[in-house]
Amino acid sequence: MRGSDYLKYFPKSSCYPNQEDAMKRIHSAIFNQEVILFEGACGTGKTLSALAPALQAGEVLDKTVFIATNVHQQMVQFIDEARQIKQIHDIKVVVFKGKKSMCPLQLGYDECEAKRENTFELIDIENDTKLKRAEMKAAMDNYKKSSDAVYVELRDQLDVELKKLQDRAHALRDRCCNELYEVLRLDNEKFNEWLFETVRDPDEVNQYAYENGMCGYELLKKELKSADLVIGNFHHLLDGDIFATMLRWLEKEADDIIIILDEAHNIESAARSHSSITLTEHTIERALSELEANSMDEAFQGLDIEDIDGVISILLDVLKETYNSRFRFGEKERVGENWYDIRISDPFDRGDIVKARFLRNAKEAGYGEKKDIQRLLGMASDIGAALDEKYREQYKEGKSGILKRSHIWHVAEFLSFYIEHSDGQEHYPILNVRRDNRNEVYGRLELFTCIPQNVTAPLFRSVHSAILMSATLKPFDMIKTTLGIERDTCELSYGLTFPPERRLTIAAAVQPQFARSRDEPGNLEDVFGVMKDSIENSPGNVVVFFQSSFEARRYCKLLEEALDIPIFLDEVGVSAQEVRQEFFRVGEQGGKAVLLTYLWGTLSEGVDFRDSRCRVAIILGVGYPALTDRMHAVESAYDHEFGFGMGWEYAVQIPTIRKIRQAMGRVVRSPTDYGVRVLLDGRFLTDSQRRWPKYSVFGFFPEEEKPEFVDVEPAKVKYSLLNFFQDIEDLQ
Missing domain, CATH: 1.10.287 (Helix Hairpins)
Known part of the structure; x- marks a missing residue:
């Protein structure tokens, strides 16, 4: 086998610099069953660099390649690049989405x-x-x-x-299910041929299924085993049950899969959401009603139904008493339809008051110590499992129009796990409240996962090989530590190789945008002046990334008064995709518009602002995430797990720098593209470590990026832009 055989999967006539080296090293690492950590600057062809060698290795080793992301725009790009590969080398591709989005009956x-x-x-x-x-x-x-x-x-x-x-x-x-019936009844060879003659997206499959009275989801399931490449999302890999089901449909073991995870800097937060669990007050109430309704069932005679009822009732009472007692003056009236967190455990010292009160009250009521309560909960779980089976049979037999689930089982399983883990460093207990449709406040217990290695570590241990790629993956040691990657790794890092004269990175010497000083008149004047000058001296579209949606709304009013060009605001309740497309349209037609968004929104990564879509990107402030109890709990867990001082860096500092680098990477997407990145905060200055040693962030940027930062005084930013764009015009 020639080492470059993977190039038959590479659809371009030539490679970007470093692409050939990346493909060669990835190809070798896959055969060595390593985990590949791959950082490549935005727009440098990471997807094809990973896909070409992975597909060739999959062909030789009889492995299936599974590429996933959590960013919709990236999935669209995967489909496009798979179609390009299909044109030069026949591969079978399945683009898989969740059942909810494909089920014609919209069933759970x-x-x-x-x-x-x-x-x-x-x-x-x-x-x-x-x-x-x-x-x-x-x-x-x-x-x-x-x-x-x-x-x-x-x-x-x-x-x-x-x-x-x-x-x-x-x-x-x-x-x-009539739609499934049609799938099972008919020979699907016709669908197989139709599916694999090109790369079909889920909408096309759904349309085919609708026209033939079938279920697109079931059609795809039957064809997964034939696929060389599966395109999906993080959910398919990070949820253990779903991944096991996918393997069954693929007729493969985990060791038969090569996974590629794009935007891999988001894996940890995605895994955290998969392993956090919740229990609402309403579910507890339904469990008590379910116990009462089944207390005379012969199958449960001889079991401690009354004691189970008593223990669950104590949990409900403690839950209500806790949130009602912890409301400050006027706080309850401010609770709305979104979940609102109430502290029940110090994020650094821990010590869960709900658990302590529950165990104390249960003991005083005569239900014994923790081990006695766990015995009752085990019994409750068995009752719930039996009821689940009973409800299932009732639904199958048509005796019930809906498939019920046992609330007893859910309460018992949650509470049993909660009692054991709520005081540990890996999880953080939170009490949430919100208003229901009757405008009444009710509560929810949440066990938030701080370090989700229980999700990520087994995945990376089990697959044949994994490629984690992102424009902002470094530092690699942090990724390996937080995700629990213990096997051999291949570490690749490639900076931006496009012509340096076609990009400019300005660090504007305004004051640091601390909350306590960002509204000072002099600071506001400097910031707004740089923003206005940057927009006026850009030959095309400008995108501004704010620290929060509140700031974006405030500056939107100021800019609308000062500028006579379209201003687009990315805000809750408005389709970000529609706003983005309209913004692109203005630039592509030779005009100029401004898009105001925020650093932790959906437009800071995975969106291609290439060429006339955007010429200037402005990042206002460092944009740390809200330092909530959750964030502090993660920080504390990292300190505990990896050493004091690592918590802030792992939980806050590095993820924030990654977000900033992602935002910077929205412009200058190809060798012929050009643009300016304006960093509006003194903490970005190259000498900020001298001026603000405790707060400087310049040192956290990769060494290869630091030389591109140019410190500029606020009044001179416009001249820097004028000179840069004039130089570009001279090069054309």
């Missing part, structure tokens, strides 16, 4: 599974029916030949069995 997972079981049973009955009819015909043929009465008796017996099958089929027809 459990309802779908119940209907699925009924549908399979109906198909089996119909097959048995055909056999019975064939046997009846054979019996009658034999009777005609021999006149032996035994064949008449056999026919009558078969007729009775046939009627039972027909009655059962009649009962099932209204409780099965």
Whole structure:
């Protein structure tokens, strides 16, 4: 095998600098079963650099390549680049989305599974029916030949069995999935050919399924095993149950999968959301009602139903008492429809007051120590599991129009885990409150995961190889530590290789944008002056990344009064995609507009502001995330796990610098592109370590990026832009 055989999967006529080196090293690392940590500047072709060698290795090793992201725009790019590869080398690609977005009936997972079981049973009955009819015909043929009465008796017996099958089929027809039935009933060779003649996106598959009365999700499931490349999202890999199901459909083991994770700097936060768990007050109330409704069930006689009821009632009382007692004056009235956090544990010292009160009250009520309560919860979990099965059968048999789930089981499982883990460093307990549709406040217990290695470490241990790629992945040691990557790694880092004269990075010497000083008149004047000058002296579109949506709204009013060009505001309740497209349209038609967004929003990464779509990107402030109890708990957990002082760096500082670098990378996306990045905060200055030693962030940028920073006084920023764009015009 030639080392460059992977180039048959590379659809471009030439490589960007470093692409060839990246492909060669990735190819070798995959065969060595390593985890590849791949940082490459925005717009330098990381996706193809990973896909080409991965697909070739998959072909040789009989592995399936699974590429995933959590950014919609990146999935669109994956589809486009897979289509380019398809044009030069035949590969079979499945673009997989979640069941909810593809189910024609919009059913939940459990309802779908119940209907699925009924549908399979109906198909089996119909097959048995055909056999019975064939046997009846054979019996009658034999009777005609021999006149032996035994064949008449056999026919009558078969007729009775046939009627039972027909009655059962009649009962099932209204409780099965007709769309799945069509998938199972028909030969899907036609769909296979249609699917793999190009790279189909989920909308195309759904349209095909709709026109043929089928379920697109079920159609794709059947074809997964044929795919060389699967395009999906983080959810498919980070949720252990879903990943195991995907492997079953692929007919593969985890070791048969090569995974590529784009925007990999987001893996930790995505994994954290997968491993955090919650329990609402309403669920506890429903569990108590469920216990009462089933207290006389013969199956549960002899079990400590009353004690289980008592323990769960104590939890409900403690929950209500805690949030009502911790409301400050006027705070309850400010609770709205969004979850609002109430502290029940210090994020640094820990010590959960809900757990302490619950165990104390349970002991005083005579339910014993923690081990006794855990025994009752184990019993409650068994009751809930039995009820789950009962509800499932009722739904399958048509005795219930909806598939119920046992609230007892959910409460028991949550509380059992909560009691064991709420005081540890890996999880942080929070009490949330919000208003329901009756305008009444109710609570929810949440066990927030601080370090989600329980999700990420098993994944990276199990797959054949993994490629984690991002424009902002460094420092690699941090990624390995926080994600629990213990196997051998191949570490690749490539800076921006586009012509340096076609980009400019300005650090404007305004005051640091601290909350206490950002509204001072002199500071406001400097910041607004630089922003206005940058916009007026840009030959095209400008995007401004603020520290918060509040700041974006405030400056929107100021800019609308000062400028006579379109101003677009990225705000909650308005489609970010529509705003982005309209902004792009102005630039692509030769005009100029301004887009105001915020650093932690959806437009700071994964969006391609290439060429005339944007010429200047402004980052106002360092943009640290809100330092909530959750963030402090993560910081504390990192300090505890990795050494004091690492918490702030791992939880806050480095993720923020990554966000800033992502925002900077929205412009200058190709060798012919050009643009300016303006960093509006004194902490970005190259000499900020001298001027503000405690707060400087310049030192956290990669060494290869630091030389590009140019310190400029506020009044001179406009001249820097004028000179830069004039030089670009002279180069054209």
